[in-house]
Structure formats: structure tokens, C-alpha cells
Amino acid sequence: MVTPVVPRIVAGRIAHCERCGVRARSVCASLPGNDLERLASIAVVRQCGPGEVIMMEGEPAAAYHNITSGFVRLHKSLPDGRDQVTGFARPGDFLGLASEDNYGVTATAIGAVQLCRFPRDRFRKLMHALPSLEDRLLAVASHELVIAQERMLLLGRKTARERVASFLLDLDSPCGETGAILLPMTRSDIADYLGLTIETVSRTLSAFRREGRIDLKVANQVQLIDRNGLRRIAEARA
Amino acid sequence: MVTPVVPRIVAGRIAHCERCGVRARSVCASLPGNDLERLASIAVVRQCGPGEVIMMEGEPAAAYHNITSGFVRLHKSLPDGRDQVTGFARPGDFLGLASEDNYGVTATAIGAVQLCRFPRDRFRKLMHALPSLEDRLLAVASHELVIAQERMLLLGRKTARERVASFLLDLDSPCGETGAILLPMTRSDIADYLGLTIETVSRTLSAFRREGRIDLKVANQVQLIDRNGLRRIAEARA
DNA sequence: CGCGCGCCTTGATCCGGGTCAAAAGGCTAG
DNA sequence: CTAGCCTTTTGACCCGGATCAAGGCGCGCG
Structure with missing residues (x-):
């Protein structure tokens, strides 16, 4: 190789x-x-x-x-x-x-x-x-x-919601493109990254969608809608 | 200063x-x-x-x-x-x-x-x-x-027992002295280090003592007895 | 076009460790 | 020695997220 x-x-x-x-x-x-x-x-x-x-x-x-x-x-x-x-x-x-x-x-x-x-x-x-x-x-x-x-x-101190919100915002900052974030990794990769299970990641993303904070067109394509809300969640200010 | x-x-x-x-x-x-x-x-x-x-x-x-x-x-x-x-x-x-x-x-x-x-x-x-x-x-x-x-x-994947065992072994290796490990930090520091609460740290140390793996003369002085057992716990081999 | 296979989502239940509460040492000051 | 305070330990209970178990969905392939 x-x-x-x-x-x-x-x-x-x-x-x-x-x-x-x-x-x-x-x-x-x-x-x-x-x-x-x-x-x-x-x-x-x-x-x-x-x-x-x-x-x-x-x-x-x-x-x-x-x-x-x-x-x-x-x-x-x-x-x-x-x-x-x-x-x-x-x-x-x-x-x-x-x-x-x-x-x-x-x-x-x-x-x-x-x-x-x-x-x-x-x-x-x-x-x-x-x-x-x-x-x-x-x-x-x-x-x-x-x-x-x-x-x-x-990993040591944040809740599942805080972890997922942090993750989304981290992906958002470095290379903002069309607005939607492409997730090249699977749910399993995300879960292992955040110290959670795939079920919890999935449930949390669904909850954010239900709350109108994100839009999930396809499983690996996320649109951030309420960045301030996510930021508040990620930093535990609410 | x-x-x-x-x-x-x-x-x-x-x-x-x-x-x-x-x-x-x-x-x-x-x-x-x-x-x-x-x-x-x-x-x-x-x-x-x-x-x-x-x-x-x-x-x-x-x-x-x-x-x-x-x-x-x-x-x-x-x-x-x-x-x-x-x-x-x-x-x-x-x-x-x-x-x-x-x-x-x-x-x-x-x-x-x-x-x-x-x-x-x-x-x-x-x-x-x-x-x-x-x-x-x-x-x-x-x-x-x-x-x-x-x-x-x-922090992302280990259980409380695994964390505390890892912690004790980490302290053991760098500067082995009289046999007993001196903990200069409080239980609260240890808990914040391991992503746990002071109660869980205390309980886990008590459990290790009950199992004959360590000896706790004073709160901040630990004697490791069963290093192999602790190693097995820390590395999740059991 | 439909079948099968991964991946993802959703639901039901369980449990490790957090939370709340109180007792037990241990240390310093008087 | 005793009082007061702080840290640690122990106990009872609870909850967030893990685990177990079905479905749904998209995609490649026959």
C-alpha cells in the first residue's frame, strides 16, 4: 500500500x-x-x-x-x-x-x-x-x-445533550459551507467519539430536531437552525 | 507574588x-x-x-x-x-x-x-x-x-471501578517509595479527575479495601496489595 | 422490481453512578 | 479535653443513559 x-x-x-x-x-x-x-x-x-x-x-x-x-x-x-x-x-x-x-x-x-x-x-x-x-x-x-x-x-462532565450540541458546533465552525454539515462518520463513530451509545446519539439528534434546533434531511447531513440555543446547551448556560 | x-x-x-x-x-x-x-x-x-x-x-x-x-x-x-x-x-x-x-x-x-x-x-x-x-x-x-x-x-468508556483502579496504578508507577502511596489531593480532586463524584470514589476505594486489594491507613495514604487484580480491573480484562 | 443487508430510529426496561442525607473521623483553637 | 468545622464514609433513593428488542429506511444487487 x-x-x-x-x-x-x-x-x-x-x-x-x-x-x-x-x-x-x-x-x-x-x-x-x-x-x-x-x-x-x-x-x-x-x-x-x-x-x-x-x-x-x-x-x-x-x-x-x-x-x-x-x-x-x-x-x-x-x-x-x-x-x-x-x-x-x-x-x-x-x-x-x-x-x-x-x-x-x-x-x-x-x-x-x-x-x-x-x-x-x-x-x-x-x-x-x-x-x-x-x-x-x-x-x-x-x-x-x-x-x-x-x-x-x-467526556468527564457533560450530559448527552451537551455533548451532542458541542459536537455539532465543533463541526460547524471549521469549514462552513452550504449551511448543512456533512457527517462523514457513522453514528457509531460519533457515539464512540462522545462516549455515548448510538441509540443515545440518535435519540438526542431527534430531540434537537423536534425542538426545532436542527434539521436532519438525511442521516449524515445536518442543518443547524438554532445555533444560539445549541451554544447555550453545549456550554451548560441553561 | x-x-x-x-x-x-x-x-x-x-x-x-x-x-x-x-x-x-x-x-x-x-x-x-x-x-x-x-x-x-x-x-x-x-x-x-x-x-x-x-x-x-x-x-x-x-x-x-x-x-x-x-x-x-x-x-x-x-x-x-x-x-x-x-x-x-x-x-x-x-x-x-x-x-x-x-x-x-x-x-x-x-x-x-x-x-x-x-x-x-x-x-x-x-x-x-x-x-x-x-x-x-x-x-x-x-x-x-x-x-x-x-x-x-x-473518561469516555471506563466504569467507576476501572477508573479508580487505573488512578491508583498511575500513581504507583512514577515514583515508588515506601510502598504506600501518598495522595496530595482531596477526594474532590480525585473525583473531578476521574469524572466521578466524591461519594463514588470513596465507595469504590472502600470496596477495594473490602476485597483485600488495597489498604487505607489514613484517607490520603493508600497501600496497594493486589496490584495484579487492580491491573486486571483497570484494563477491563475481567 | 423486489429482496436482503446495513445503518438508523424508536420503544421498553434496567442499572451504575448521581443525589440527598446523615454519621464518623480528624484537626485546630481555645 | 472539648467544641466546631471540614473531609470522608456510609446509606437510601432516583434518574440519565445503557441495554435489549423491534421496526423503518436507503441502497446495491440479482
Whole structure:
């Protein structure tokens, strides 16, 4: 599944990340052009099919990845099958920061995914040679930590309604498009992300619809109507 | 509360961090001696009394800190008073990585705390000048991310018994001493850390005692007896 | 076109842990 | 030593969300 390609093509793919705006979780965004080229020179393109494991919790952290297209589910599991999704990653996002010698989470492709794969040793060597890259990594890691702590508050202290409202608003902010939010993940992914069951997620979404806060055209397409109401629910101000 | 001191003294305090072994969360540990001195040159010593706020969630991230002595509680709150402790920090630990322009969490002193305070701008300038420091920061941030994701699994998917068992084992590993674990934090801190109530924490500890897995001499002093049993409970293997 | 198979929704019931209440230590001041 | 206060423990009850169990719906495929 790992196909070496000529640097030029990969550079194009990495540069592509920049087009979706400077994303807080993107390492490539806002890197100088020649640093991007150096990065491209050590990258190989990797294609993954739906459900394919990109990296596995506990295995040696052999590489970092940058998502070119598709969505990725990051998660940890308990031996009895209980699953906690720690995050979703989108095009432009960087994978592998939450690793020491071994990967800390499993990354699974949702649908088809294309990535740039950076072998660990070569990447780290390059990181030491490129200060702007190391800076960017530290900034992304700090951002991820802030997000992670927000999620601890959600998982430890929020009710089901508060969790689902927070989730909808989180999806709303980053890339507002036609107005409707597309959910690339299943109810099961959402439930595992929010520390709930699929039934509770479904029931809560139905309740929000009944209350006129959202519109559910199709199961994976949500229109936010009463953003202020959702915000009040998410922040427990009501 | 911020007292400027001559660099020499501060250097001593920072170097002191190294004595408690190379801790994964310590930025100073394993830094070259002259880098430590450079660090010391921009530091001021800060003393905090019990309950004093070291940094406040949402406020401009004006400084980083390194703990010289005492314990610190890191937490986030909801408007209605619900509180989630995102972590505890010990001597040698570095505070402020989970911040972008503003602090992401509140840090409160548990008991008396002494810190080295590094003004943000000067610290960041120094970081760019000292590659070993930036490397270390990235390593600590990666470690924190791994920990954070472990905690998401705990908060999102584990039962009360599993949470308390995990907590006891986490405290056991880092600095094993006489055998008994000293809990510097209150039941309320533990509950807010584990996403439970004080009653549930207390009940679960009592249950573990009744089952012969731990011994509770005093409320804040726990002796682990059946580590394997606790491990089985924590990892949901039984 | 209809059948089968996932995914999602809805309903009924159950239970882990929250809430409310009170008793038991433990610590400090007098 | 005793009073007062705060933290922890224990008990009784309750509720939000999990679990168990049917349906509904959309989609690909024969």
C-alpha cells in the first residue's frame, strides 16, 4: 500500500493542503516553499481503502503522515471491544504527534484516504534541520493539547445533550459551507467519539430536531437552525 | 507574588528538577548545563499559597512555568460549577504547553508551591535559540498527548471501578517509595479527575479495601496489595 | 422490481453512578 | 479535653443513559 513516487508529485500533494486555508492542525500550512520541497523529498504517497488501519496503537512509531484526502478516525480500544474515538482527522491534518516510541492511538481510514508518509528517522532529521517545521509541529501539538483538554471536560462532565450540541458546533465552525454539515462518520463513530451509545446519539439528534434546533434531511447531513440555543446547551448556560 | 532573583539561585532551582530523575514531563531534565543556565537567566521565582491560581483558563498566556516544589491541579470548569481536572503536576513538570494565545486550563496550587516563571516572549526567543530546548518541549508535548488520549478512553468508556483502579496504578508507577502511596489531593480532586463524584470514589476505594486489594491507613495514604487484580480491573480484562 | 443487508430510529426496561442525607473521623483553637 | 468545622464514609433513593428488542429506511444487487 506504500508507493514511492517522485518528489515533485508529492510536493504538489502537500502544497494542496494549503488550499483549504491555514488550518490549526496542519503542519504544512504556512511553511516556506523550500521547506515544503524538502519535506516532499522524503515523502511517499500511501493509499488506504475504507476501514484500513493506517497506524496501530502500541506498534513502533515508524512514520508520520499527512492526510491529502479523505477522513481518518483516531481511536483507542479496551480488550472487551469498548472503543473511544479520540479524534477525527481531515485533509491537511498531521498524524503521529501523539506517539512516543510507539503509536498512542490507532488511525483507521473512513472511506478512501490518501496520505503522505514520512519515515520517522528521516522526518526527525529534517525537523532538526528546518526550524520552521519544528516550530509548526510544536504549535500543532499545543493546539491538540488544548483540544484534548476540552474533550476531557466533555467526556468527564457533560450530559448527552451537551455533548451532542458541542459536537455539532465543533463541526460547524471549521469549514462552513452550504449551511448543512456533512457527517462523514457513522453514528457509531460519533457515539464512540462522545462516549455515548448510538441509540443515545440518535435519540438526542431527534430531540434537537423536534425542538426545532436542527434539521436532519438525511442521516449524515445536518442543518443547524438554532445555533444560539445549541451554544447555550453545549456550554451548560441553561 | 513574582519575585525577581539573581540567575544563579534560579539555576539551582531548575537544576534541582533533575534530581528527581529524568521525568517524561520535565523539560529541564536532560538539558545541557549551559542551556539550563540560559533558561535560568530569564526566570523569576514565584511562590504560591494553597488554592492560589497560577494561571487562569482563557487569560492571555503570558508565561510558562516550571514547578520547583509542591503539587498543582490543572482543570477546566463549566459555568454551573462542574469541574474537570485534566491533570496533576509535580515538581519538575512544565506548565503552559497546552496553550495557544490564551491558557487552555486553569492551574491551582495544592498546598504551597514554588515555581520558575518564564515570560512568554523571552522563553520563545530562547527556545528558537536552543534546539535542545525546543526538542525537549516537543517531546513533552507528545508525551502529554499520549497521556491525554489515555484519559479520554478512561473518561469516555471506563466504569467507576476501572477508573479508580487505573488512578491508583498511575500513581504507583512514577515514583515508588515506601510502598504506600501518598495522595496530595482531596477526594474532590480525585473525583473531578476521574469524572466521578466524591461519594463514588470513596465507595469504590472502600470496596477495594473490602476485597483485600488495597489498604487505607489514613484517607490520603493508600497501600496497594493486589496490584495484579487492580491491573486486571483497570484494563477491563475481567 | 423486489429482496436482503446495513445503518438508523424508536420503544421498553434496567442499572451504575448521581443525589440527598446523615454519621464518623480528624484537626485546630481555645 | 472539648467544641466546631471540614473531609470522608456510609446509606437510601432516583434518574440519565445503557441495554435489549423491534421496526423503518436507503441502497446495491440479482
